[in-house]
Amino acid sequence: MKALPLLLCSVLLCGCQDREARAENAALQARLTQLEAQVKALKSEQETALPLDAQSVTERAAGQNCANALTRILETFREDSLDDRYPSAAQVQLPAECVDLRVNWVSRSERAYTFTVTDDSGRELARQSGGAPTAAPASGG
Numbered sequence: 001m002k003a004l005p006l007l008l009c010s011v012l013l014c015g016c017q018d019r020e021a022r023a024e025n026a027a028l029q030a031r032l033t034q035l036e037a038q039v040k041a042l043k044s045e046q047e048t049a050l051p052l053d054a055q056s057v058t059e060r061a062a063g064q065n066c067a068n069a070l071t072r073i074l075e076t077f078r079e080d081s082l083d084d085r086y087p088s089a090a091q092v093q094l095p096a097e098c099v100d101l102r103v104n105w106v107s108r109s110e111r112a113y114t115f116t117v118t119d120d121s122g123r124e125l126a127r128q129s130g131g132a133p134t135a136a137p138a139s140g141g
Helices: 003-049 054-080
Strands: 102-108 113-117 125-131
Touching: 054 113, 054 125
Parallel strands: none
Antiparallel strands: 102 113, 113 125
């Protein structure tokens, strides 16, 4: 008879331990699922954020270098001009950094500019803007 209560207690104790272990396992599994989702998200973000190869990195760097050099030329011209303006199309000479790249003027005026630098296939490598867009002339009243 003494063995029966002892056996009953051990069965109940094992049952409690099983429930606790199952709860811990479920919590660990939920945490693991969450971490796997985070890793998957980081991998997909990294794939979209980073270029696929060294060639792509080099091309983007060359495009940005061209854009920076051209911006320096445009800003230096504006600072040196008496009327604080950017050069006309005829006055712009592309820097050596832009060899083998294409500069496409999105907009250009005496007071503002925007251009893109693309590779031979037309893929945009860099974009720069400067100045302030010209405001519409005020009408006299």
